[in-house]
Amino acid sequence: MNYSDYIALIPLLPLAGFVLLGLFGKKYFRRSSGYIGVLILVMSTALAFYTAYQYFFVSGKVHDTYQTIIPLKYTWLQFSSGTSINMGILVDAISVMMLVIVTFVSLMVHIFSLGYMKGEERFSTYYSFLSLFTFSMLGLVMASNIFQIYFFWELVGISSYLLIGFYYDRPSAVAASKKAFIVTRFADLGFLIGILILAYEGGTLDFNTLIERLTNTQSSQYINITTASFLGISVMTWALTLVFIGGAGKSAMFPLHIWLPDAMEGPTPVSALIHAATMVVAGVYLVARLFPVYSINEAALHIVTWLGAISALLAALIACTQTDIKRVLAYSTISQIGYMMFALGAAKYGGEAGTGFTASMFHLFTHAFFKSLLFLGAGAIIHAVHSNEMKDMGSLRKFMPVTHITFLIACLAISGVPPFAGFFSKEEVLLAAFNSNKFIYSIALFTSGLTVFYMFRLYFSVFWNKQREKHEPPHGISFTMKLPLIILGAGTMFIGFIPFGKYVSSDGKLLESAFHLNFSIAPVCFALAGIAIAMWMYKTESNRPHRVAAAFGGLYQAAHKKFYMDEIYLFVTKKIIFNLVGRPAAWIDRNIVDGTMNGMAYSTAKISGWIKGIQSGKVQAYAMYFFIGIIVLVIIVLYLWK
Amino acid sequence: MSGIPISHILFLSTALFFIGMYGLFTRRNLITMLMAIELILNSVNINFVVFNKFLWPGKLDGIFFTIFIITIAAAEAAVAIAIIINLFRSHRSIDVEDATEMKW
Numbered sequence: 001m002n003y004s005d006y007i008a009l010i011p012l013l014p015l016a017g018f019v020l021l022g023l024f025g026k027k028y029f030r031r032s033s034g035y036i037g038v039l040i041l042v043m044s045t046a047l048a049f050y051t052a053y054q055y056f057f058v059s060g061k062v063h064d065t066y067q068t069i070i071p072l073k074y075t076w077l078q079f080s081s082g083t084s085i086n087m088g089i090l091v092d093a094i095s096v097m098m099l100v101i102v103t104f105v106s107l108m109v110h111i112f113s114l115g116y117m118k119g120e121e122r123f124s125t126y127y128s129f130l131s132l133f134t135f136s137m138l139g140l141v142m143a144s145n146i147f148q149i150y151f152f153w154e155l156v157g158i159s160s161y162l163l164i165g166f167y168y169d170r171p172s173a174v175a176a177s178k179k180a181f182i183v184t185r186f187a188d189l190g191f192l193i194g195i196l197i198l199a200y201e202g203g204t205l206d207f208n209t210l211i212e213r214l215t216n217t218q219s220s221q222y223i224n225i226t227t228a229s230f231l232g233i234s235v236m237t238w239a240l241t242l243v244f245i246g247g248a249g250k251s252a253m254f255p256l257h258i259w260l261p262d263a264m265e266g267p268t269p270v271s272a273l274i275h276a277a278t279m280v281v282a283g284v285y286l287v288a289r290l291f292p293v294y295s296i297n298e299a300a301l302h303i304v305t306w307l308g309a310i311s312a313l314l315a316a317l318i319a320c321t322q323t324d325i326k327r328v329l330a331y332s333t334i335s336q337i338g339y340m341m342f343a344l345g346a347a348k349y350g351g352e353a354g355t356g357f358t359a360s361m362f363h364l365f366t367h368a369f370f371k372s373l374l375f376l377g378a379g380a381i382i383h384a385v386h387s388n389e390m391k392d393m394g395s396l397r398k399f400m401p402v403t404h405i406t407f408l409i410a411c412l413a414i415s416g417v418p419p420f421a422g423f424f425s426k427e428e429v430l431l432a433a434f435n436s437n438k439f440i441y442s443i444a445l446f447t448s449g450l451t452v453f454y455m456f457r458l459y460f461s462v463f464w465n466k467q468r469e470k471h472e473p474p475h476g477i478s479f480t481m482k483l484p485l486i487i488l489g490a491g492t493m494f495i496g497f498i499p500f501g502k503y504v505s506s507d508g509k510l511l512e513s514a515f516h517l518n519f520s521i522a523p524v525c526f527a528l529a530g531i532a533i534a535m536w537m538y539k540t541e542s543n544r545p546h547r548v549a550a551a552f553g554g555l556y557q558a559a560h561k562k563f564y565m566d567e568i569y570l571f572v573t574k575k576i577i578f579n580l581v582g583r584p585a586a587w588i589d590r591n592i593v594d595g596t597m598n599g600m601a602y603s604t605a606k607i608s609g610w611i612k613g614i615q616s617g618k619v620q621a622y623a624m625y626f627f628i629g630i631i632v633l634v635i636i637v638l639y640l641w642k
Numbered sequence: 643m644s645g646i647p648i649s650h651i652l653f654l655s656t657a658l659f660f661i662g663m664y665g666l667f668t669r670r671n672l673i674t675m676l677m678a679i680e681l682i683l684n685s686v687n688i689n690f691v692v693f694n695k696f697l698w699p700g701k702l703d704g705i706f707f708t709i710f711i712i713t714i715a716a717a718e719a720a721v722a723i724a725i726i727i728n729l730f731r732s733h734r735s736i737d738v739e740d741a742t743e744m745k746w
Binding site for chain 2: 612613615616617618619620623624627
């Protein structure tokens with residue numbers, strides 16, 4: 001079978017599901033909408049796996065290089081002979097990899113939600129939103145055109161907004177959904193400007209042509225975009241940085257990360273799907289998609305690297321101090337995406353120097369598994385104890401053995417303990433950082449220690465620590481919730497052994513991972529130390545955490561308050577933007593814009609009032625007007641007409 | 643018969659027209675107003691006949707028009723009286739001042 005025969009079905013099936021459940025779900029599929037959603041996703045997932053098999057093992061490789069294939073293309077809007085917005089499907093190594101991740105994690109979340117959202121009032125609405133999200137995310141990863149990616153980018157934004165605000169009767173959820181939408185929209189403004197610059201200078205919106213033109217140092221487009229400059233910085237750097245700002249907003253990179261922890265107000269399976277595994281890595285995917293262009297621009301790559309590293313470190317520090325189980329995981333997600341970003345930033349195009357690219361994609365792949373597992377596990381815990389706060393948990397290992405084991409596997413994986421998935425990907429990330437910049441490497445190494453500490457802090461506080469004095473034990477979880485945990489747990493154990501460099505590399509060629517046992521000594525030692533410290537502090541109930549917190553003093557306070565980022569944002573928006581921009585704009589709107597409109601309406605009404613008296617309803621008056629009119633016409637015709 | 647000059651007849655038709663116009667504007671009774679309109683129509687008829695006779699004596703176009711107008715006037719009177727009867731049924735009056743609902 002050709003790709004074009006079935007590949008469009010992968011995103012279109014969830015779209016059909018969205019339409020079906022969105023329009024008719026409430027009326028006809030109240031109970032069965034979950035099963036319909038799962039069934040559709042099973043079909044999509046099967047097709048995605050088949051595509052991956054076809055691409056990686058049968059037909060994707062030509063001359064030992066994985067090709068970029070465009071099986072479907074349809075011109076949607078033609079601007080000029082070279083520039084058009086196309087709706088197409090692009091198949092290459094990273095898009096196929098993302099296809100597999102998105103459909104698979106989405107399937108797991110669909111199954112998990114059968115149990116988690118059971119009895120929910122808006123059950124079918126929930127599933128229709130999930131389908132909408134899956135459709136948009138699949139469209140995003142398969143986009144062949146930079147404007148097409150922007151469409152789907154906004155579509156995932158809106159489905160994320162809808163799902164964060166799913167419990168719309170909670171004010172905090174509504175506020176969180178607004179915050180997420182506004183912050184990402186703000187970042188998308190940068191993305192849009194970046195797209196426009198690239199399209200203007202490159203003369204095309206098509207990914208392949210754009211990359212071809214902007215990486216060829218002889219082409220006129222390349223010469224134009226690098227020689228033109230704005231504020232002393234080349235237009236190329238501006239464009240790539242602006243595009244990266246869009247990616248940073250979606251991927252919750254510092255300082256645009258503030259929406260992600262609040263987004264945890266949504267249902268937990270949604271956090272697993274959107275805010276851990278798929279949507280938030282869209283920024284990484286975007287940079288990877290344009291990587292050949294990024295790789296020849298030092299400045300943009302530096303921004304990617306440093307923002308990634310700073311986000312990784314700050315988010316890890318904050319995660320150590322949070323007490324809400326989902327917020328810890330949210331900061332951990334930011335931190336891990338930071339890893340992916342700086343791995344990309346540390347890479348170069350092609351060959352051995354492209355390790356960072358492979359590492360980033362590998363980490364994205366494994367992270368999707370263990371982080372969605374962690375979130376689903378957290379969902380199971382929250383479902384059982386009806387609380388997000390870690391202090392309400394403890395000693396859960398006796399009550400929830402399946403959750404306990406799978407959660408432990410995920411914790412070990414994110415900590416980079418061999419032989420779990422995270423070990424392999426994290427080693428490659430660290431290796432890439434080591435080869436490019438020693439300072440970044442030290443940040444990464446320290447962050448990996450922090451990661452282990454906060455993950456095991458979470459693990460020990462939830463599953464060990466104090467005895468439960470509650471009279472009723474937390475109730476167990478249903479089979480539909482256990483199944484995804486088990487599947488993802490098994491995945492997390494084994495996917496690390498995939499020789500990723502064989503399939504995904506910056507130039508499509510085979511990349512042998514230069515992997516040394518000696519190199520992994522340091523990270524593994526950090527990991528074990530982190531586990532030991534967390535065990536000492538949190539395995540049994542004691543006042544050690546307080547003593548340690550007191551010893552860190554100011555740093556602890558700052559991290560606990562999330563480095564005052566929210567306060568800074570509030571200050572800037574409320575005090576500066578609202579007062580200096582918002583109020584004058586509102587005044588102009590109310591008094592000048594509205595005043596003009598009201599004045600026009602008022603004068604129209606006044607004049608109408610004057611002239612409406614003519615229509616008096618008196619027949620004789622009308623006859624008189626008629627007669628006068630005739631006389632006037634007669635005078636004109638007889639005397640004035642020359 | 644042939645002694646009457648055209649100006650006399652035109653004077654008659656003009657007088658008839660303005661008497662009709664005066665009636666149309668000053669009477670409040672709808673039937674009287676209808677009669678005033680008939681006067682106006684007849685003044686036009688006289689004009690047609692007289693101009694036919696003095697300008698194109700061998701032709702009949704003006705005469706035909708006069709017959710045409712008389713027919714129209716009859717039809718118009720029928721419609722107008724039907725309207726007046728309906729008005730009387732709804733308003734209990736045929737005073738034109740009482741039927742001024744159709745205004746702004």
